[in-house]
Amino acid sequence: MAIPVPGSQVRGSTTGKPIMALLDLLGRTWALGIVWNLQQGPATFRQLQLRCEQISPTLLNSRLKELKILQLVDMQDSGYQLTQQGMELITIILPLGDWSQNWAKHILKEEN
Amino acid sequence: MAIPVPGSQVRGSTTGKPIMALLDLLGRTWALGIVWNLQQGPATFRQLQLRCEQISPTLLNSRLKELKILQLVDMQDSGYQLTQQGMELITIILPLGDWSQNWAKHILKEEN
DNA sequence: CAACACCGCTACAAATAGTGTAGCATGCCT
DNA sequence: AGGCATGCTACACTATTTGTAGCGGTGTTG
Numbered sequence: 001m002a003i004p005v006p007g008s009q010v011r012g013s014t015t016g017k018p019i020m021a022l023l024d025l026l027g028r029t030w031a032l033g034i035v036w037n038l039q040q041g042p043a044t045f046r047q048l049q050l051r052c053e054q055i056s057p058t059l060l061n062s063r064l065k066e067l068k069i070l071q072l073v074d075m076q077d078s079g080y081q082l083t084q085q086g087m088e089l090i091t092i093i094l095p096l097g098d099w100s101q102n103w104a105k106h107i108l109k110e111e112n
Numbered sequence: 113m114a115i116p117v118p119g120s121q122v123r124g125s126t127t128g129k130p131i132m133a134l135l136d137l138l139g140r141t142w143a144l145g146i147v148w149n150l151q152q153g154p155a156t157f158r159q160l161q162l163r164c165e166q167i168s169p170t171l172l173n174s175r176l177k178e179l180k181i182l183q184l185v186d187m188q189d190s191g192y193q194l195t196q197q198g199m200e201l202i203t204i205i206l207p208l209g210d211w212s213q214n215w216a217k218h219i220l221k222e223e224n
Numbered sequence: 225c226a227a228c229a230c231c232g233c234t235a236c237a238a239a240t241a242g243t244g245t246a247g248c249a250t251g252c253c254t
Numbered sequence: 255a256g257g258c259a260t261g262c263t264a265c266a267c268t269a270t271t272t273g274t275a276g277c278g279g280t281g282t283t284g
Binding site: 029058 | 241242245
C-alpha cells in the first residue's frame, strides 16, 4: 500500500490535502492502535506486538515503516517510540479515551 | 466484520474497553473519512459517495451500518448526518485539520 | 400512462490487505 | 560453543475492499 505522504494523492482524495493523507494513514488497520499503545512509553518490536495483543509481525512491521517515514514514530536504543510529532498527535487524540467511556454508556443504555 | 460494540471483544483487545472498540471502528477503511465528510453537513447516500471521491457503494453501506448501530450517524429526511455523539467525536478530532498542515510542512521540509 | 431521472442499496468477481506460523540472521551473555 | 533474545521476513491462507452493473422504489414531466 502506498504511503500516504501529504501533498500526494492518497486513498480517498486526489487533492493531496494533508488531512486526507492523515485520515488515510490513521484509517489503516492498526495504525491508531499502534500509536495509542506507544503512548505508554517506548517498546521493542516484540513488546509492541504484545501490547497490540493480536497484530501479526508482518503488519506491525509495515505500519511501523509508514509511521517512521511519516515521522510519527522512530527507533532508538530504548525501542520504538513516538516522535515529537507523534506526541502532538496523541495529545489531540487522548480525549477520545474519556469520551469513549460516555459513548459506551450511551450505547449500552439504548440497547436495553 | 463484527461490529466493535464497546464491552465486547474487538480486534486487538479482549478486554472490551470502550477505547479499544473505538480504535477498531475508526481504524477501519474509510470510517474516519466518512465522519469527516459528514462534518460539512447532511448528505444523501450518493452525495456522500461523491464527497468520498472513491469509496465503493458496498463499503460505504457497510460502514454506514456500523456507524448507525454505534450511534455516530443516523439517517433523516435530509440524508445521513452526524448524531449528537458523532458531533462530539468530530469536535475532538477537528484539531487534526490544523495539525496536519504543520505536520505536512515538517515532513516535506525534512525530505529535501 | 410512459419515459425519464433520481434515490438507497445489493450482487459478485477480481484485486488488495491482513493473519498466523515458522524461522532466519544478528548480537549478547556465559 | 550453546543458549537466548532481538528485529524482521517468507509465504500460504483468509478476509476485506474495489469496481461495475443494475434492481426496485419514488417522484416528475409530457
